[in-house]
Amino acid sequence: MAVQRKKRKRRELFALGNEAVAEGALLAGCSFYAGYPITPSTEIMEVMANRLPLIEDGVFIQMEDEIASMGATIGASLAGRKAMTATSGPGFALMQEHIGYACMVEAPLVVVNVMRGGPSTGLPTSPAQADVQMARWGTHGDHPIIVLSASDVQECLEMTVTAFNFAEKYRTPVILLLDEVTAHTREKITVPDPDEVEILSRVTPTVPPEWFKPYADTARGVPAMAPIGSGYRTHVTGLTHDVMGYPTQRPDEVKDAMLRLFRKIDQYYGDIQMSDEYMLDDAEVAVVAYGSVARSAHLAVEQARERGAKAGLLTLKTLFPFPRPAVEKLTHRCHTVVVPEMNMGQMSREVKRVNNGRTKVRTINRVDGQIITPSEILKAIL
Amino acid sequence: MADVTQLIHDYLRHNKKFPHVFCAGCGHGIVLGSLIRSVHALGLPKDDVVLVAGIGCSGRMAVYVDFNTVHTTHGRALTFATGIKMANPRLKVICVMGDGDAMSIGGNHLIHAARRNIGVTALILNNQIYGMTGGQCSSATPQGDISMTTPFGSLEKAFDIVDMCKAAGASYVARGTSFHAIQLDRLISSAIMHPGFSVVEVFSPCPTQYGRKNKFRNAVDMYKWLKSNTVKVETLKDPTQKPDDGRIPIGVFRDVEEPGLEERYFELQRKLMGQNR
Ligand SMILES: Cc1ncc(C[n+]2csc(CCOP(=O)(O)OP(=O)(O)O)c2C)c(N)n1
Ligand code: SF4
Ligand SMILES: [Mg+2]
Numbered sequence: 056m057a058v059q060r061k062k063r064k065r066r067e068l069f070a071l072g073n074e075a076v077a078e079g080a081l082l083a084g085c086s087f088y089a090g091y092p093i094t095p096s097t098e099i100m101e102v103m104a105n106r107l108p109l110i111e112d113g114v115f116i117q118m119e120d121e122i123a124s125m126g127a128t129i130g131a132s133l134a135g136r137k138a139m140t141a142t143s144g145p146g147f148a149l150m151q152e153h154i155g156y157a158c159m160v161e162a163p164l165v166v167v168n169v170m171r172g173g174p175s176t177g178l179p180t181s182p183a184q185a186d187v188q189m190a191r192w193g194t195h196g197d198h199p200i201i202v203l204s205a206s207d208v209q210e211c212l213e214m215t216v217t218a219f220n221f222a223e224k225y226r227t228p229v230i231l232l233l234d235e236v237t238a239h240t241r242e243k244i245t246v247p248d249p250d251e252v253e254i255l256s257r258v259t260p261t262v263p264p265e266w267f268k269p270y271a272d273t274a275r276g277v278p279a280m281a282p283i284g285s286g287y288r289t290h291v292t293g294l295t296h297d298v299m300g301y302p303t304q305r306p307d308e309v310k311d312a313m314l315r316l317f318r319k320i321d322q323y324y325g326d327i328q329m330s331d332e333y334m335l336d337d338a339e340v341a342v343v344a345y346g347s348v349a350r351s352a353h354l355a356v357e358q359a360r361e362r363g364a365k366a367g368l369l370t371l372k373t374l375f376p377f378p379r380p381a382v383e384k385l386t387h388r389c390h391t392v393v394v395p396e397m398n399m400g401q402m403s404r405e406v407k408r409v410n411n412g413r414t415k416v417r418t419i420n421r422v423d424g425q426i427i428t429p430s431e432i433l434k435a436i437l
Numbered sequence: 438m439a440d441v442t443q444l445i446h447d448y449l450r451h452n453k454k455f456p457h458v459f460c461a462g463c464g465h466g467i468v469l470g471s472l473i474r475s476v477h478a479l480g481l482p483k484d485d486v487v488l489v490a491g492i493g494c495s496g497r498m499a500v501y502v503d504f505n506t507v508h509t510t511h512g513r514a515l516t517f518a519t520g521i522k523m524a525n526p527r528l529k530v531i532c533v534m535g536d537g538d539a540m541s542i543g544g545n546h547l548i549h550a551a552r553r554n555i556g557v558t559a560l561i562l563n564n565q566i567y568g569m570t571g572g573q574c575s576s577a578t579p580q581g582d583i584s585m586t587t588p589f590g591s592l593e594k595a596f597d598i599v600d601m602c603k604a605a606g607a608s609y610v611a612r613g614t615s616f617h618a619i620q621l622d623r624l625i626s627s628a629i630m631h632p633g634f635s636v637v638e639v640f641s642p643c644p645t646q647y648g649r650k651n652k653f654r655n656a657v658d659m660y661k662w663l664k665s666n667t668v669k670v671e672t673l674k675d676p677t678q679k680p681d682d683g684r685i686p687i688g689v690f691r692d693v694e695e696p697g698l699e700e701r702y703f704e705l706q707r708k709l710m711g712q713n714r
Contacts, residue, residue, distance in 0.1 A: 089519075089520060108709055116519070123513070123546055124516075125516075126509070126546075130516070130517035130518065130519065130520025131521065131523065283487055284487070284527065284528050288483060289505065291507045292508035293510060
């Protein structure tokens with residue numbers, strides 16, 4: 056008897072990085088988008104404006120500013136939606152207070168920041184990677200956060216799905232950092248069949264409402280989340296709260312709450328930290344790069360190999376928590392680590408900290424709105 | 438226990454450690470009582486009510502009451518409320534904000550919520566001062582009044598919240614006070630049942646931070662002042678003009694039927710999806 060095999064429904068697209076982000080979000084189950092237009096992220100919003108009204112219960116709303124966009128995104132997340140917003144530098148600055156709120160109330164959501172030259176209005180149409188440390192530390196107060204990046208258009212789609220999965224799994228805002236080059240490159244990509252992709256959703260409570268403790272610790276450190284309106288009437292607050300969600304200043308309760316926030320990310324470090332290795336097995340010089348710069352670095356490593364130099368590349372897909380073991384491994388094997396980036400050294404600082412003086416660290420820094428070319432990196436390798 | 442007290446207790450969270458933060462004589466608790474009576478009179482299930490609060494003494498109200506409650510950030514409650522309402526339009530979303538919350542730091546969100554006519558009710562507790570931070574002036578502090586940051590008298594004009602919301606397009610706009618509690622119940626009930634954006638500004642005394650600095654001997658004087666310095670808008674000869682004697686008009690200033698943003702959005706969605714089928 057012939058088994059009817061279900062045909063996979065893959066779609067091929069010739070898409071911008073920004074469009075791929077939108078495709079990835081929809082694939083991940085995003086049904087809510089609130090935003091405010093800003094170059095070079097606007098295409099994400101425009102695709103969502105076209106698509107979400109055509110999806111059952113899909114909601115798109117243009118807000119009055121980025122503060123409002125983040126507020127609405129958090130509100131939707133609390134009401135049970137997978138929600139996203141996207142912006143660029145100036146808008147990302149405005150979102151910071153609410154990113155901290157999302158950390159505190161553990162609202163799963165995705166924020167995309169397409170980095171452009173700064174500070175201030177800076178270079179609206181030119182690439183930069185200058186918001187890396189802002190993504191990590193931009194909001195006030197001590198907090199853990201997940202920051203991801205992508206270096207080509209296919210990866211824009213995949214990392215957006217990953218961002219949603221991490222957000223849902225760990226009940227946390229996840230920041231996806233792109234640079235203008237990746238966002239505005241047009242490439243052929245494959246949108247996978249939804250059945251081929253692992254999609255995670257937040258855990259909801261199974262106990263009756265009167266037993267439910269909305270911020271109780273669990274083995275995973277991630278409490279179940281009841282959508283507003285589901286019969287679990289909870290209190291959500293940006294004030295430091297006890298396991299019932301009520302404000303507290305009791306040192307023991309405050310300490311428990313804060314340490315759990317860190318632990319829920321820290322203990323899954325292995326799951327969260329993602330990087331790609333290329334030609335690193337016998338490498339003596341390693342390039343550590345992320346975003347569009349990783350593509351220049353890839354070519355530079357190939358060219359270096361052609362000239363007989365033992366070079367390799369580590370592409371960081373997770374920026375924070377910083378993929379320490381992957382970088383540490385290099386610093387034991389190589390004599391030089393090269394860190395090219397479109398800022399004055401925001402990631403090389405992390406690399407140097409892990410490296411701890413074992414190898415030379417060569418930095419290549421550009422803040423003139425231009426991409427880093429393969430030949431610049433090649434020169435640093437040789 | 439008197440019946441009304443019993444009723445209020447049915448809606449408070451008894452697993453929350455009381456006492457509450459409100460000072461004796463504060464008007465905010467009266468507004469909370471009025472809100473509870475309104476929700477009860479309307480027969481709304483607690484599960485369907487979402488109270489979204491800003492930051493300030495007014496915002497603290499959210500933690501005490503047994504609805505779905507969200508205590509947000511200073512000035513931004515309406516943005517969260519907009520997200521919640523669009524995500525689940527079945528819910529009754531009520532925002533509680535202070536005058537500083539709604540009109541100073543959050544003024545932009547207020548006018549846009551009004552313009553969009555999102556189906557949310559905004560309760561603006563106007564005590565004409567920043568209560569929580571210790572009595573600094575707000576954009577609703579009357580010109581000439583004393584506050585911690587206007588020790589020589591405020592030079593700026595105060596916002597008229599009703600005029601502002603009307604001008605921005607809110608489809609229900611009312612003003613009450615925490616002295617006129619029975620009227621306030623009516624205003625809040627109508628606001629909650631109103632489709633589209635509804636605003637109730639409530640003059641609500643802050644004896645601690647405003648009264649003391651501005652020649653009110655005690656809380657009772659402030660309530661007496663509310664009684665003698667307000668006038669029902671429907672008794673005015675020309676309700677569009679402010680009375681010459683400086684009294685504050687209270688009542689309903691606009692009540693028009695206009696579908697809320699969420700209604701219009703999901704209507705459009707049904708049409709689009711019908712076409713696509
Ligand atoms: C972004 C931000 N700025 C300032 C504050 C400090 N703050 C807390 S409450 C408040 C004013 C409260 O006044 P109002 O909104 O009128 O509420 P009330 O306490 O009078 O009810 C201020 C300035 C804050 N929490 N967040
Ligand atoms: S400071 Fe004023 S507004 Fe705050 S609780 Fe006291 S009386 Fe009420
Ligand atoms: Mg006030």
